[in-house]
Amino acid sequence: MEFFKVKTVEETYQLIKQQIKPILPIVKKSLYEALHFVLAEDIYIKENVPNFRRSAVDGYAVKASDTFGTSESMPGFLTVTGEVKMGKTPPCDLSFGEAMYVPTGGMVPEASDSIVMVEHCEDLNGLLNVFKQIAPGENVISIGEDLVEGEILLTKGTRLRPQELGALASQGIIEVSVYRKPVVGYISTGDEIVPIETVKPALGEIRDMNGMTIGAMVMEWGYEFIHDGIVQDDEQELAKRSKALLEKVDCLILSGGSSVGTKDYSVNVIESLGKPGVFVHGISIKPGKPTILAVADGKPIIGLPGHPASAMVIFQLFARPILNEIQGYSQEEKQLAKARITKNIPSAPGRTDYIRVRLFQELGEWYAEPIFGKSSLISTFVKSEGLVEVPAPNEGVQKGDQVLVRLFNKG
Template sequence: MKFFNVKTVEETFKLIKEYYSPISEWKMVPLEEAVQHILAKDIHAEENVPGFRRSAVDGYAVLAADTFGASENLPAYLNVAGEVKMGEMPLKPLFSGEAFYVPTGGMIPEHSNAVVMIEHCEDLDGLLNLYKHVMPGENVIEADEDLRMGSLLLKKGTLLRAQELGALASQGIAEVPVVRKPIIGYLSTGNEVKALETKELLPGQVRDMNGMTIGAVVKEWGYEFKYGGIVNDDFDDLKRRMQQMLAEADCLFISGGSSVGIMDYSCDVLNSLGKPGVFVHGISIKPGKPTIMASAEGKPVIALPGHPASAMVIFHIFAKKILNQLQGYEGLDSPVTFAKTTRNIPSAAGRTDYVRTRLFQEEEQWLAEPIFGKSGLISTLVNSDGLIEIPARSEGVQKGNLVAIKLFL
C-alpha cells in the first residue's frame, strides 16, 4: 500500500465541506437544555427589548435642554419631582425644570430624554444641582435598542451559548429547535491492541489507549460516544464491525489501520463500505501523515494513526471540523491563545506541523515550551496544554516569537 496524492491541511478542510453534509434532523429542546447545541432554524424577535425606555445609570431623568451650559462653576438647578422604583412605572410625566431619580435599569418618565449620572448631581432638599450637561439620548436605552420586534434574533447554525440563551429568554421562548447532535462511533484495530483491563501484556502488545482518549475528548465536547471495541487485522471482521457501527452512529473513527503494512486493511475496507469511498489517503502533516478519510453513503469514516499522540492530534485538528460540518456550524473549532516560544522550533517547508506545547506564566507573560517526542509517546500529551501550528509555508519558529496555540479544551 502507498500514499496517493497526499493532501495539504487546507485541502483536507475543503474536502470535508465538500464530502460531508449537515444532518437534517432537528428537535425541540427546553431552553435550559439547549446550551452547546446548534440552532436548526432562524429565530426572529417577537418583542422589543427592553420594551420600555430605561436608564443605563443611576441618576436623574431630565430634559437635556434643561442642562445645557451646566458646569462645576455654574450648575443648573432643577426641582426633584419624584422617584422611579425598579419594576414600577413613573407615576407622572416629567416637565421642563424637573428631574426624577431613576436607578440603573429603571423606566424613565414620559418626556424625559436623558439621564444625568448621580455623581454629577447634588440633591439639596429637593433642589437638584447639576454640574454637568447631557445630550439628548445620553444614558438612555430606547425601548427597541437591544432587540427590535421582527428582526433576526439568531441565525440558523448558531452555537447556543449562555448569551444566546439569555437573548431567547428575553423573548419568553421556552423551547428552541436544535440540530440533533451526531453520534460518534469508534473502533480500535490491530492484533497487538488489548483491552485496558488486561493485567499482563505479552511483548509487542499494548492496551487500547486510543479508545479511552478519543472517547474522553468526544464526551468533553458534549457528544454521545459509542465504543465498538477492538478488531483484529482481518478484512471481513473489520468490514462487518464497521458496518455495524455505521448503522448506529453518524460518524465513525477507527485507529491503528492507516499505516502501510501487510495487516492494514482499512483503506480497502473503507472503499467497500459505500460510495464515494476514500477521498483522502495521507495528509501533509506532522504528526499524523497516514490519515485516511472516506465517505460511506454520506457518513464520515476516518482512520486515525495508531500511535496515541498522532491519533489525538489528528482528532483535535480534524474531528471538530467534521462534527461542526455535520451540524451546519461554521464558527471556531477550538479555543486559541497566544504565547511566546521558549526555544526555536524547526519545521520542514511544505508540511504543516502541530507541536505539542506546555504553557506557563513568567514575569506576567505567557510562554510556550515545545514538547518534542515521538508520535507513540502518550507522555508528550500528558505534559501538553495545546498545539502550536506551524504552517506549511514556514520553515519554523524562532525563540521569542508570538505564536497561536490551539488549546486542548
C-alpha cells in the same frame, strides 16, 4: 489501490467541505435542553428590546438643558418629584426644573431625555444639586437599541451558547428547531491493544488509551459516544463489526491500521462500507500522516493513526470540522491565541507541522514553550495546552516570533 496519495492540510479541509454534508434530522428542543445544539432555522426578532426607554445607570431623570453650564463650582438646582420603582411606570411626568430618581434598568419618564448619575449630584431633602452637565440621550437606552423588531436574531447553522439562549429567552421563545447531535462510534484495532481494565498487560501489549482520549474529546464537545471495543488484526471481523456499528451511529472512528503493513486492513474495510469511499489517505502533516477520511453512504468515517498523540492531533484538527458539517454548523472554530515562541522550531518544507506547546505569561505577554518529543509520547500531550502550526512552505519558526496557538478545545 495506490497508497498515500498525500493531501496537504488545506486540501484536506477543502475536501471535508466538499464531501461531508449535513445528515442529521431536525428535532424540537426547549431552551433548557438546547445548549450546544445547532439551529435548523432562522430566528427573527419579535419584539423590540428594550420595549421602553431604560436607564443605564442609577441616577436622576432630567431634561438635559436643565444641566447646561453646571459644574463642581457652580451646581444646578432641581426639584426631586419622586422615584421610579423597578418594573413600574413613572408616577408622573417631568417638567423643566424637575428630577426623578431612576434605578438601573428602570423606565425613564416620557418628558425626560437623559439621566444624571448619582455620583454627579446630591439630593438634599428633595433639592437636587447637579455638579455635571450632561447631553441629551446620555445614560438612556432607547427603545430597540438592543434588538429591533423584524430583524434577524440568529441564523440557521448557529451553535447555541448560553448568550444565544439568553437572546432567545428575551423574545419569549421557549422552543427551537435544531439538528440532532451526532452519535460517534469507535473501534480500536490491533493485536497489541487490550482493555484499560487489564491489570498487567503482557510485554508488547498496550492498554486502549485512544478509546479513552477520543471518547473524552467527543463527549467534551457535547456529542454521544459509543465505544464498541477492540478488534484484533482480522479483516473479516473488523468489516463485520464496522458495518454493524456504522448502522447505529452518524460517524465511525477506527483507530490504528491506517499505515503500511501486512495486517493493516482499515482502508480495505472502509472502502467496503459504502460509496463514495475514501477521499483522503495520507495528509502531509506531522504528527498523523497515515490518516484516512471517507464517506460511506453519507456517513463520515475517520481512520486514525494508532499512536495516541498523533490520534489526538488528527482528531482535534479534522474530526471537529467533520462533526460540525454533519450537524449543519459550518462556522470556523475560533480557538486561537497569540504568543511568542521561546525556542527555534525546525520544519521540513512541504509538510505542515503541529508542535505541542505550554503557555505562560511574563511581563504582561504570553509565551509558548515547545514540548518536544516523538509523536507517540503521551507525556508531551499531558504537559501541553495547545498546538503551534508551522505551515508547509516554511522551514521553521525562530525564537521570539509571534505565533498562533490552537488551544485544546474546552467543549
